[in-house]
Amino acid sequence: MSDIRFDDKVVIVTGAGGGIGRAHALLFAKHGAKVIVNDLGGSATGEGANSEAALKVVEEIKAMGGTAVANPDSVVDGDKIVQCAMDNFGRIDVVVNNAGILRDKSFVKMTDADWDLVYKVHVEGAYKVTHAAWPHMKDNNFGRVIFTSSTSGIYGNFGQANYGMAKLGLYGLTRTLAIEGQKNNILVNAIAPTGGTRMTEGLFPAGAFDKLKPELVSPLVVYLCSEQCQETSSLFEVGGGWMGKVRWERSLGIGFNPDEGFSVEDVAANFEQLCSFEGAVHPKNNIEALKELMANIQKFA
Ligand code: NAI
Known part of the structure; x- marks a missing residue:
């Protein structure tokens, strides 16, 4: 039996009626979790x-000897999903925010409705579910949260202004x-998955779609949500049997005397150096991010 177990743990997976969410729900159940299958x-x-x-997914989980309850609410009504977990199992340990939709259109053709609905499902939905679950995880002094981002948010993608905004x-x-x-042992990470689902049908070359099995995303998610894993605040790209971690990188930058100021021409003359990634830094938090700026102030003090 696997060492990574979720016996007595309750996991909410949103959008788990198909695609990548279904794969997450099945794998959590296989590792002993009680699963709320929301869709x-x-x-x-x-x-x-x-x-x-x-x-249907709950039936699949029960057929393999697992425990699961179906929930048909929208993530926008996140408190109802959390209430469903509390009513059925009395606790919440893990929230996997996975539900999502697409309203792809070039920016010029995008309507307010396309913008709003994508924001509502991805951002407001994830907020509502997580916000309602947070006090329960805090009380338990244990919690794991996954947000589902996208390479379209990290890198941008034509026709996905709404989706990219939401995902980043x-x-x-x-x-x-x-x-x-x-401080309450609630660890929070994000994934940018790639999977062959109804969302990506027709997007990948023939042959690639079948290799992008949704279940190839789930082992990373289940590990990140385990007691064994202490990772937090991270972003991973995952799919097709491959996975990697993403981090911010910033150039060392250029500094001028803050008391003297500087001109547009100074920026132009130093722009290449401003953009050079030679000796680049990888700030992990706000304090590290401000290090070079503060050093510049001190240099001219
Ligand atoms: P999918 O369409 O197969 O699954 C999404 C599920 O979310 C569906 O079952 C849908 O019914 C459910 N859902 C939609 N709106 C909902 C709402 N308001 N409340 C509850 N459930 C709702 O798509 P897929 O590919 O499995 O996507 C899963 C997540 O991964 C999404 O957040 C998507 O944006 C993200 N993603 C997927 C990629 C891929 O390559 N498939 C790429 C990057 C991100």
Whole structure:
């Protein structure tokens, strides 16, 4: 039997009625977790609702001897999902924010509705579920939270202004919640997955789609949520059997005397050096990030 177990732990996986979320739910159940399988069951663009999606995954978990309860609420009503976990199992240990939709359009064609709905499901939804679960995890002095970001947020992608904004926003949420959660053993990480699901049908070359099995994302997520893992505040890209960690990198930069100021021409003349990554730094927090700026002030004091 695996050493990494979730017996007596309760895990909420949102959007677990299909795709990557379903794979997470099945793997958590295999490792002994009691799982809330949440899914609104709508279309990939966020229309409609259907409770069947979550129920089917619960049946799969029960068939393999696991414990799970279906929940058909939207993540926007995160408190109801958390209440469902409390009513059925009396505690919450892990929240995997995975639910998502797409409303891809070039920026010029994007409507307010496309912008708002993508924000609502990804950002507000993840906020609502996590915010409702947070006090319970705090009380238990244990918690693990995963936010699902995207390479479209990290690097940008044509036609995904709304989605990219939402997905990188979730990384910002990750960084601050990791700081706030640490004293209560609540660890918070983000993943940017790639998986062959209904969301990515037709996007990958023939042959690649089948190799991007959703279940190749889940082992990292389950490990990050285990008692054994102490990682927090991190972002991982994962898919197709590969995974890697992402971090911020910043140039050493250029500094001028703050009392004398500097001109636009000074910026232009030094722009190449400003952008050079030779000797670049990788600040882990705000204090480290401000180190070079403070050193510049002191240099001219
Ligand atoms: P999917 O469409 O197969 O699964 C998403 C699930 O979320 C669906 O079952 C859907 O019913 C559910 N859902 C949507 N809105 C909901 C709401 N308001 N409340 C509750 N459930 C809701 O897509 P996939 O690929 O499995 O995506 C999972 C996550 O991974 C999403 O957050 C997506 O943005 C992200 N992602 C996926 C990538 C990929 O390559 N498949 C790439 C980057 C990010």
